[in-house]
Amino acid sequence: MGEASSFLDTRRNAAGVRRRPGSAGAALLAGALQVLGAAGLAAVAAGLAFDQDRLAWAGAAAAAAGGVALLVRVAALRRRLTHEGALVTGALDGLSAGELVCDAGGGAVFVNTAFRALAGADAGEPPLVALERTLGRDPDARAEFARVRERALAGVPASAELRLPREGQPPEWRRVQALPVAGFPGAVHWRLEDITARRELEQVMLQEQSKLADFMEHAPVGFFSVDQEGTFLFANATLAKWLECEPRDLIESGRRLHETLATAPRGAAPYDLFDAGGLEQRGELTMRGLRGRRFQASVAQSVVVADDGRTVHTRSVVRDLTPEREWAEALRLSEQRFQRFFEDAPIGIALADESGRLAECNQAFLTLIGTPAEAVIGRPLAELIEPGERPAVAERMREVLGGANPEAPLEVRLSGERDLVVQLYARRLGAGPAAAEADASAGLILHFIDLTERKSLEAQFAQSQKMQAVGQLAGGVAHDFNNLLTAMIGFCDLLLLRHKPGDQSFSDIMQIKQNANRAANLVRQLLAFSRQQTLQPRVINVTDVLAELSNLLRRLIGENIELKMIHGRDLGLVKVDQNQLEQVIINLVVNARDAMAGTGGRLSVVTSNYAVTAPDRREHEVIPPGDYVSIEVIDTGVGIPKQNLQRIFEPFFSTKEVGSGTGLGLSTVYGIVRQTGGFIFVDSAPGEGAKFTILLPRHQGQPRPVETGEPRERRGSDLTGSGTILLVEDEDAVRVFSARALRNKGYQVMEAKNGEAAMQQIGDGSRIDLLITDVVMPQMDGPTLARKVRERRPDMRVIFISGYAEDRFKDEFDGAGNAHFLPKPFSLKQLASKVKEVIRASG
Numbered sequence: 001m002g003e004a005s006s007f008l009d010t011r012r013n014a015a016g017v018r019r020r021p022g023s024a025g026a027a028l029l030a031g032a033l034q035v036l037g038a039a040g041l042a043a044v045a046a047g048l049a050f051d052q053d054r055l056a057w058a059g060a061a062a063a064a065a066g067g068v069a070l071l072v073r074v075a076a077l078r079r080r081l082t083h084e085g086a087l088v089t090g091a092l093d094g095l096s097a098g099e100l101v102c103d104a105g106g107g108a109v110f111v112n113t114a115f116r117a118l119a120g121a122d123a124g125e126p127p128l129v130a131l132e133r134t135l136g137r138d139p140d141a142r143a144e145f146a147r148v149r150e151r152a153l154a155g156v157p158a159s160a161e162l163r164l165p166r167e168g169q170p171p172e173w174r175r176v177q178a179l180p181v182a183g184f185p186g187a188v189h190w191r192l193e194d195i196t197a198r199r200e201l202e203q204v205m206l207q208e209q210s211k212l213a214d215f216m217e218h219a220p221v222g223f224f225s226v227d228q229e230g231t232f233l234f235a236n237a238t239l240a241k242w243l244e245c246e247p248r249d250l251i252e253s254g255r256r257l258h259e260t261l262a263t264a265p266r267g268a269a270p271y272d273l274f275d276a277g278g279l280e281q282r283g284e285l286t287m288r289g290l291r292g293r294r295f296q297a298s299v300a301q302s303v304v305v306a307d308d309g310r311t312v313h314t315r316s317v318v319r320d321l322t323p324e325r326e327w328a329e330a331l332r333l334s335e336q337r338f339q340r341f342f343e344d345a346p347i348g349i350a351l352a353d354e355s356g357r358l359a360e361c362n363q364a365f366l367t368l369i370g371t372p373a374e375a376v377i378g379r380p381l382a383e384l385i386e387p388g389e390r391p392a393v394a395e396r397m398r399e400v401l402g403g404a405n406p407e408a409p410l411e412v413r414l415s416g417e418r419d420l421v422v423q424l425y426a427r428r429l430g431a432g433p434a435a436a437e438a439d440a441s442a443g444l445i446l447h448f449i450d451l452t453e454r455k456s457l458e459a460q461f462a463q464s465q466k467m468q469a470v471g472q473l474a475g476g477v478a479h480d481f482n483n484l485l486t487a488m489i490g491f492c493d494l495l496l497l498r499h500k501p502g503d504q505s506f507s508d509i510m511q512i513k514q515n516a517n518r519a520a521n522l523v524r525q526l527l528a529f530s531r532q533q534t535l536q537p538r539v540i541n542v543t544d545v546l547a548e549l550s551n552l553l554r555r556l557i558g559e560n561i562e563l564k565m566i567h568g569r570d571l572g573l574v575k576v577d578q579n580q581l582e583q584v585i586i587n588l589v590v591n592a593r594d595a596m597a598g599t600g601g602r603l604s605v606v607t608s609n610y611a612v613t614a615p616d617r618r619e620h621e622v623i624p625p626g627d628y629v630s631i632e633v634i635d636t637g638v639g640i641p642k643q644n645l646q647r648i649f650e651p652f653f654s655t656k657e658v659g660s661g662t663g664l665g666l667s668t669v670y671g672i673v674r675q676t677g678g679f680i681f682v683d684s685a686p687g688e689g690a691k692f693t694i695l696l697p698r699h700q701g702q703p704r705p706v707e708t709g710e711p712r713e714r715r716g717s718d719l720t721g722s723g724t725i726l727l728v729e730d731e732d733a734v735r736v737f738s739a740r741a742l743r744n745k746g747y748q749v750m751e752a753k754n755g756e757a758a759m760q761q762i763g764d765g766s767r768i769d770l771l772i773t774d775v776v777m778p779q780m781d782g783p784t785l786a787r788k789v790r791e792r793r794p795d796m797r798v799i800f801i802s803g804y805a806e807d808r809f810k811d812e813f814d815g816a817g818n819a820h821f822l823p824k825p826f827s828l829k830q831l832a833s834k835v836k837e838v839i840r841a842s843g
Contacts, residue, residue, distance in 0.1 A: 097193045100127050104186025118174060118192045131176075131192070137165045145176065152178030152188045161195060173199040217247075222297075222318035224250075230257040230270030233313060242297075242320050244289035262286035262294055271303065271314050279303045284321065296321040348422070348448035351429070356381050356397055359443070368422070368450055369414060381446070386413040393424065400426045400444060411451065423449040481519065482803030482824035483731045488516040490737035493828035497744070520825050537676070539575045539699055542607055542629055543567045549582055553605075556586070557593045560600035568608035572629050572698035580672045587669050588633040588692050595637025595690065606632040610695060618681050627698040628678075634691045640684040648682055719832040720746045723769035723839050726761060728752045728785065729801070730777045734824075738772070741828045742835060755780030755788075762789060768796070770839055775802035786819065797838050801826070 098115025102108055111127050121130030135141045141162040151158035157179050164172040175195045181187040216223060222239025226232055232250040240247045243260055250260075257271060258264040263286065265275045273281050281301040288294050301316040342349060348365030350358050357380055366373055369384060381397075382390045389412045396410055409423040425447040492513040499505045546565060554563055585605070592603050610630040616623040640648060649670040673680045677697050684690035725747050729735035732753075739749045750766065752758035754777055762768065771789055773782040780788075786798045803824040822834045 097191055098127075100190040100192070101181070102128070102188050102190065104184065109187075115190070115192050118194055128190070134164055135162055138163050148176060148178050149188075152180060153186065155180045155185070161199075172196045222320070224257075224314075224316050224318065226257045226271045226314050226316070228269070228271060228310070228312035231255070232257070239318055242289065242293075242295060242318070243287065244291040244293055249290065260287055260289075262288045269312075271312060273299055273301055273316075279305075287318070296325060347450070350381075350446045350448070352381055352397075352444045352446060354401060354443060356394070356444075365448060368420065368448060369416065370418065384414055384416075386415050389413060396424070396426055397444060400428050403428070409449075419452070421451045421455050423447075423451055425449075480803070483734055485516050485520050485825035486803075487731070487733035487737050489513060489520070489825050489827050490734070490741060490831075492516065494737065494740060494744075516825075537575050537577050539573050540578055540581075541571065541573055542581075542631060542696075543571055545578060545581060546585070546605060546607070549585060553586070553589050556589060557603055561593060561596055562600075562602045564602060564604045566604065566606045568606075568630075570609070571607055572609055572627060573700070574629050574696040575699040576676045576696060577672075580676070584669045584672050584694070585631070585633070587666065591666065592633060592635035592637060592690070595635055595639075599637075601636035601689075603636075604632070604634040606630075606634065608632075609698070618679070621679055621681075623679055623695065628695040629698050631694040631696070632691055633694075634689065636689040639686045639688050640682065640690055641686055645682060645684065649680075719829065719836055721832075721836045721839055722746050724748045724750065724767055725770045725772060725835065726750045726752065726758060726768045728755065728758045728771070728773040728777070728782070730754055730774060734774075737828075738831060741831055745832050745835075747835070754778065755782075755785040758785055759788060762792060768793070770797050770799065770835065772799045772801060772835070775800050797841075799834060799838055 095112060096114055098118045099110065099112045100108060100115045101110040106128070108127060115121075115127055116130070119127050119131035120134040121127050132142065132145060135145050141164065144160045144162055148158040148160050157177070159175065159177040162174045162176060164174060166172060173195045175193040177191040177193075179189040179191070181189055217237040219236065219238055222236060222242060224232060224235040224239055231254055235243075235247045235250045237247055240250060243250070249255070257273075261273070265272050265277070268275055268277045272278075273285060274283055279302065281299070281303070284296060284298050286294055287297045298319045298321055299316065301314050303312060303314050305312055343362050345362055345364055348362065348368045350361040350365050352358050357378055358376055359378075361373065361376060366376065369376070376384075382394060385393050392410060393412060396406070399406065405427070409425045412422060412424050414420040414422060427445050427447075429443040429445055492509050495509045496506070496513075499509055546567070550563070550565060557563060589603065589605075596603070608630045610628040612623050612625050612628065614625055649666050670680055673694055673696075679695045681693045681695075682690060683693070725742055727735060727739055727742070727749050729738065729751075730753055735751055735753070739751050742749050750761055750768070752761060755773075756779065758771075758773070759780075771786065773785055775782040777785075782800055782802075786796075786800075789796050789798075798819045799822055800819060801822045801824060820834065820838055822831065826834075
């Protein structure tokens with residue numbers, strides 16, 4: 001009996017089924033399997049429970065009877081039951097899902113290997129405790145698990161999908177099911193599945209669906225669908241935006257399709273877009289937004305008819321043509337602007353193919369070459385270039401077509417009657433990264449910039465610079481000559497004091513003085529050209545001056561030349577040096593006479609008012625706006641060749657025969673006019689005579705009486721005087737002559753070679769009545785010396801002497817105060833007269 005009890009009292013079989021007293025464990029397992037729908041395994045488990053009951057009864061009977069045979073049969077029955085139990089538990093343990101059966105007390109009746117692995121149970125740890133521990137990392141998952149267990153214990157099936165976080169890795173997901181076991185109150189069948197892969201797949205599917213939905217909603221085209229009544233079933237966000245609303249405004253409000261069309265189709269179904277209708281509809285129409293916006297749209301619609309033949313819905317696609325039309329309009333305007341820029345560009349532009357033939361050109365290019373378009377298009381570019389420069393142009397075109405991008409342009413001459421110089425820029429069409437891949441873009445774009453006027457201006461500027469340089473040189477030479485001539489004339493005057501007209505040497509001294517005066521006149525012409533001569537301007541009427549000159553001019557030109565004077569009405573006044581203006585007119589008239597020598601002709605002097613409203617460029621001069629008086633001297637002579645016009649005002653340049661002129665006449669005219677603030681221009685051509693035009697600024701003021709000459713000193717006038725004079729001159733000959741001349745007139749003269757020596761003499765305390773100083777001296781010049789002297793003697797009178805013009809130092813003279821000017825060369829009488837005039841004024 002004890003051996004049987006020990007045999008029947010085995011608590012756990014090899015498959016892991018925990019047995020309760022009697023057959024309760026097997027019956028509970030069978031109930032759990034029945035809930036799961038595993039009918040086959042449930043039947044085996046139920047039979048096992050019945051056989052266990054029989055085995056328990058047979059064992060008890062055999063023990064009571066003590067029969068050996070019965071015990072043998074019981075042992076055989078035990079072996080069979082053990083095999084069948086292992087079969088059931090083996091099948092359950094092999095499932096991929098975790099299986100756990102708990103009795104009413106929560107004890108595990110059965111648990112397979114998968115459940116322990118999915119729950120993360122350690123050895124000997126209860127499976128539910130392990131699962132709850134694993135879920136404890138996520139409070140939400142733990143709370144959800146507690147809800148499932150409460151419902152299962154209450155007899156209500158429950159399930160949940162729980163998140164298992166993992167540190168540093170994506171989380172895992174578990175699906176837990178709790179199923180009450182029928183017939184066993186409180187018993188629960190737990191099922192645990194790994195749904196991580198399914199959740200990941202669902203997430204991917206959700207993302208793809210979201211992308212697809214986003215694409216549909218925000219695609220660059222509109223989608224919509226309407227039913228047989230034209231009511232919107234679907235509309236994406238793009239279409240709704242074009243219609244100035246939200247998708248729900250179209251769908252939930254029951255809005256109809258034809259309400260969004262500017263013009264509803266006639267005689268068509270509510271879902272049709274066009275009059276003709278049909279299952280497939282394509283075309284353009286005007287749509288209207290809810291706020292009134294209209295836009296042109298391209299639509300494509302398919303009508304889907306259900307099996308009943310009455311139910312309809314559409315699949316419709318809308319494309320807003322507004323951006324496309326705007327792009328097309330912008331492209332049209334861009335092309336129009338480009339064409340306008342191309343056609344109206346101020347420089348010549350031409351397109352040439354690879355062979356160098358012109359394919360297209362603008363109007364500026366045609367104007368430049370003076371040829372119509374039909375005579376140029378298709379013509380080789382080389383034919384438009386001077387033959388000598390064609391190789392250089394061909395080489396440049398080959399370089400550019402080969403990929404070079406030279407920065408420096410070519411300067412070439414164009415063939416034809418006009419002497420045109422242009423800058424040629426050549427670039428490959430479509431130059432850029434894509435150009436190397438596109439053979440179709442091969443070709444050249446050529447820019448032609450006309451340099452003809454620029455070259456002319458450069459030549460004129462060079463001429464102006466040369467004139468200025470020559471003028472500076474002439475002024476410097478004249479200054480040095482004036483010092484020499486002052487000494488020559490002065491010493492002649494000193495000699496004449498000792499040699500009277502009856503003296504044998506008198507005539508020789510007079511010859512020296514006369515030639516010195518002639519040299520002084522020549523120097524004055526140099527100063528006039530360099531605009532450094534001394535002027536005495538006054539306001540005059542040009543008509544009066546010309547009237548006084550008319551008799552002289554008639555005698556100058558001779559009888560075979562007609563003189564015609566035409567005076568303008570209400571002629572304005574000018575402020576000029578009258579003597580210098582007369583010199584200008586006389587020089588021009590003499591030149592005109594020489595141009596008509598032997599043939600005769602007509603000489604016209606025309607005066608008029610001339611107004612300039614905007615800056616006017618004439619040759620290399622720019623005439624500023626203002627009112628001017630014009631004097632034109634026109635002859636019918638031989639004219640001036642073009643190559644001589646650029647040099648006509650240069651000093652010592654003359655077209656006359658050798659010995660017939662000095663070459664200073666027109667240069668003197670130019671210098672006098674420019675120093676007066678005026679302009680002079682010449683227009684001439686061989687055989688057509690010449691016209692010299694003088695423009696003098698018009699002056700507002702009262703005219704001064706016309707004077708025919710400078711007042712002369714009365715013969716025998718007293719030039720003697722008294723007083724102390726400080727004479728400062730760096731030129732020894734001028735200083736010696738001036739000192740002797742003044743001493744002869746009764747003055748005490750202190751001499752100084754420079755400004756520093758003069759300051760030392762003034763510092764000695766000597767009484768000085770008058771300071772005579774040269775203007776240009778080394779180290780300290782005359783104006784500086786005068787200012788320093790005035791600091792000590794504010795009442796000091798000063799006479800400046802110089803071979804340069806007074807205007808050159810006028811500002812410095814004004815700063816000196818009480819200053820007078822005596823130009824070189826001067827005679828003894830002029831020096832004595834000026835000194836007496838100044839000293840008398842100071843007394």
